[in-house]
Amino acid sequence: MSVHHLDYLDELESxxxxxxxxxxxxxxxxxxxxxxxxxxxxxxxxALKAFRPGKFPFPLVHIDTGHNFPEALQFRDQLAExxxxxxxxxxxxxxxxxxxxxxxxxxxxxxxxxxxxxxLDTIEEFGFDACxxxxxxxxxxxxxxxxxxxxxDEFGQWDPKKQRPELWNTYNGKxxxxxxxxxxxxxxxxxxxxxxxxxxxxxxxxxxxxxxxREVLEYxxxxxxxxxxxxxxxxxxxxxxxxxxxxxxxxxxxxAVASNAVxxxxxxxxxxxxxxxxxxxxxxxxxxxxxxxxxxxxxxYF
Amino acid sequence: MDILRFITAGSVDDGKSTxxxxxxxxxxxIMIDQLEAIEKQTKNREDGEIDLALLTDGLRAEREQGIxxxxxxxxxxxxxxxxxxxxxxxHIQYTRNMVTGASNSDLIIILIDARNGVAEQxxxxxIIASLLNMPRVIVAINKxxxxxxxxxxxxxxxxxxxxxxxxxxxxxxxxxPISALNGDNIVEKSTALSWYEGESLLHLLETVEVEKAxxxxxxxxxxxxxxxxxxxxxxxxxxxxGKVISGIYKKGDAVTILPSGATSVxxxxxxxxxxxxxxxxxxxxxxxxxxxDIDVSRGDVxxxxxxxxxxxxxxEVLLCWMDNKPLIPGNKYLLQIxxxxxxxxxxxxxxxxxxxxxxxxxxxEQAGLNDIVKAVIKTAQPVVYDSYKSLRANGGVILxxxxxxxxxGACMIQ
Numbered sequence: 001m002s003v004h005h006l007d008y009l010d011e012l013e014s015x016x017x018x019x020x021x022x023x024x025x026x027x028x029x030x031x032x033x034x035x036x037x038x039x040x041x042x043x044x045x046x047a048l049k050a051f052r053p054g055k056f057p058f059p060l061v062h063i064d065t066g067h068n069f070p071e072a073l074q075f076r077d078q079l080a081e082x083x084x085x086x087x088x089x090x091x092x093x094x095x096x097x098x099x100x101x102x103x104x105x106x107x108x109x110x111x112x113x114x115x116x117x118x119x120l121d122t123i124e125e126f127g128f129d130a131c132x133x134x135x136x137x138x139x140x141x142x143x144x145x146x147x148x149x150x151x152x153d154e155f156g157q158w159d160p161k162k163q164r165p166e167l168w169n170t171y172n173g174k175x176x177x178x179x180x181x182x183x184x185x186x187x188x189x190x191x192x193x194x195x196x197x198x199x200x201x202x203x204x205x206x207x208x209x210x211x212x213x214r215e216v217l218e219y220x221x222x223x224x225x226x227x228x229x230x231x232x233x234x235x236x237x238x239x240x241x242x243x244x245x246x247x248x249x250x251x252x253x254x255x256a257v258a259s260n261a262v263x264x265x266x267x268x269x270x271x272x273x274x275x276x277x278x279x280x281x282x283x284x285x286x287x288x289x290x291x292x293x294x295x296x297x298x299x300x301y302f
Numbered sequence: 303m304d305i306l307r308f309i310t311a312g313s314v315d316d317g318k319s320t321x322x323x324x325x326x327x328x329x330x331x332i333m334i335d336q337l338e339a340i341e342k343q344t345k346n347r348e349d350g351e352i353d354l355a356l357l358t359d360g361l362r363a364e365r366e367q368g369i370x371x372x373x374x375x376x377x378x379x380x381x382x383x384x385x386x387x388x389x390x391x392x393h394i395q396y397t398r399n400m401v402t403g404a405s406n407s408d409l410i411i412i413l414i415d416a417r418n419g420v421a422e423q424x425x426x427x428x429i430i431a432s433l434l435n436m437p438r439v440i441v442a443i444n445k446x447x448x449x450x451x452x453x454x455x456x457x458x459x460x461x462x463x464x465x466x467x468x469x470x471x472x473x474x475x476x477x478x479p480i481s482a483l484n485g486d487n488i489v490e491k492s493t494a495l496s497w498y499e500g501e502s503l504l505h506l507l508e509t510v511e512v513e514k515a516x517x518x519x520x521x522x523x524x525x526x527x528x529x530x531x532x533x534x535x536x537x538x539x540x541x542x543x544g545k546v547i548s549g550i551y552k553k554g555d556a557v558t559i560l561p562s563g564a565t566s567v568x569x570x571x572x573x574x575x576x577x578x579x580x581x582x583x584x585x586x587x588x589x590x591x592x593x594x595d596i597d598v599s600r601g602d603v604x605x606x607x608x609x610x611x612x613x614x615x616x617x618e619v620l621l622c623w624m625d626n627k628p629l630i631p632g633n634k635y636l637l638q639i640x641x642x643x644x645x646x647x648x649x650x651x652x653x654x655x656x657x658x659x660x661x662x663x664x665x666x667e668q669a670g671l672n673d674i675v676k677a678v679i680k681t682a683q684p685v686v687y688d689s690y691k692s693l694r695a696n697g698g699v700i701l702x703x704x705x706x707x708x709x710x711g712a713c714m715i716q
Contacts, residue, residue: 004518004550004583008305008384017587018545021526025600025641050543050587052575053536054529137375144374151707163372164709165398165624167405168698169547170638174707188386190377280335 020050030130034060036076039134059086067250075206142294154178222255311427312413321482331378397672432470521549521606541589619713690714
């Protein structure tokens with residue numbers, strides 16, 4: 001019996017591959033949202049397992065806020081090229097110009113909210129009926145309630161009260177024209193599972209996930225990278241610090257953590273010892289209110 | 303290290319949220335910032351005590367109303383196991399959520415308040431556990447601190463529950479006295495309950511065998527997607543991608559494709575993006591190649607020639623209705639089993655099951671939200687299935703309302 005026993009990472013992997021193939025089987029025009037962050041890199045790795053030697057039945061799509069880390073963008077382009085899959089990039093900058101959107105003001109003015117507009121436009125442009133994303137349920141308590149197949153209306157809105165029951169491993173992706181489904185294949189993975197999997201599978205990551213020297217601004221206990229996208233005030237204290245990124249979002253709303261971890265083993269040791277959650281430690285955008293994530297999802301965000 | 307998926311049943315009053323909070327807290331799965339966030343919210347409360355339920359109630363409406371509306375999934379791990387908790391609300395109006403949470407679980411923890419003993423909701427949760435064929439049941443008799451850690455009270459509840467378990471056919475039941483609030487018998491064995499000879503709850507969860515839930519005999523492989531690269535180098539490549547939901551497949555095995563009944567032999571198996579394998583077993587994802595060039599597509603099931611599933615156009619089911627609009631005999635729905643979808647009509651509702659008493663009420667005209675009924679469903683094409691009792695992975699189907707696209711029913715095939 002012990003011969004026929006799967007390790008937990010194999011079981012998670014198999015569940016995710018099954019979800020990928022359900023997307024391929026149920027939808028006409030899916031897309032894989034790919035940012036160059038670790039969770040979406042794991043998604044690409046899983047998609048290779050699900051569909052090779054065939055091509056992906058979807059393009060990689062990135063909604064580029066213009067505030068991304070250059071290391072992540074470079075990695076994104078290289079990965080797409082090395083696996084020979086199509087990459088679609090749409091710029092929030094373009095949406096701001098054509099739709100005359102108003103940008104946030106302030107020290108860490110973020111385009112996080114605005115990227116929803118570009119995402120919805122891109123979904124419409126290509127007629128995507130399913131968008132695969134790397135969100136996990138352990139990240140945030142509103143996400144803990146979301147289905148693996150999460151149906152959104154034509155405005156991309158999530159209605160938590162109208163979620164479809166999701167039974168066994170049977171996924172109902174049936175929708176009307178104009179609606180789309182957000183699909184989260186690694187819903188049941190935790191941050192530590194992702195890192196353990198990256199180590200086991202020897203998945204390459206952008207360099208910013210490993211400890212490096214960086215000019216950062218210390219703000220309310222968080223380290224924010226000095227960049228042209230944030231406002232530096234005279235009173236700000238800028239230091240050179242050894243840091244790594246635990247998550248990779250926009251430079252304006254992602255904080256670094258002080259770290260000496262240069263290998264995956266080091267990172268995993270630090271994550272096991274940490275007393276702060278992934279989003280709590282690194283996301284400036286979640287701290288706005290108790291229901292920040294729930295509200296953004298209701299507006300079409302992931 | 304493996305995965306155990308479990309569901310907790312019991313209302314807030316039974317200490318369900320406290321128990322989950324305790325497991326997360328003691329396994330260090332709650333982080334400082336998450337605790338600070340709920341402490342901040344708790345400040346608005348009169349008693350000022352930290353409410354661990356706030357950790358699981360993720361939606362604004364839930365926090366405002368102080369109730370759990372929807373299933374939330376929580377994660378924690380010990381060096382031995384990864385745990386996935388389906389935290390489902392316990393009230394009768396949320397039967398469908400409990401059915402949903404239980405459908406993916408290997409084990410159920412049923413909480414009983416030691417002061418109240420086996421209550422109406424204990425019966426309901428146990429009935430649902432038996433309908434969903436939960437392989438394992440842990441009965442946690444909670445709030446032992448409020449009954450002076452009395453062994454007599456514990457024993458009486460065990461005797462009372464054993465009768466219920468027997469009546470319901472729940473075979474694998476383990477009992478444990480706990481106090482979730484104080485942490486007695488949760489992670490460590492409690493000194494206050496020294497008369498209890500079993501292990502702590504966490505130890506039980508870490509060591510309970512779950513392999514039994516995977517049937518390695520009946521081999522079932524629903525085809526999800528056909529991989530056809532159609533490149534020059536791989537011109538003839540045609541791989542059937544799916545997941546082994548039950549059993550073992552080996553290269554050279556003789557197989558039948560259902561529902562067509564065509565036969566062939568497995569010529570190659572791939573896992574892991576093209577890597578060749580000699581065998582695959584549940585729940586591995588795989589790509590299967592056949593010797594013969596026959597028509598196989600999504601929705602077909604590849605099975606081994608021994609121990610065949612049933613292939614029929616009429617099935618009897620126990621059905622949990624999940625929609626606000628009632629189920630009326632004669633209504634048509636899409637029926638989905640794994641990756642197969644067919645048109646169907648609910649022909650007849652034989653009886654409604656009272657989930658509090660197990661009583662059958664024959665000849666109901668319709669079924670309403672949260673009702674559990676026995677029904678007969680006719681399908682347009684033959685459905686490949688096993689009885690839910692013999693093979694959960696190929697015995698559960700959902701019904702989809704074609705006008706709203708919503709999942710409206712969960713059926714356990716009889």
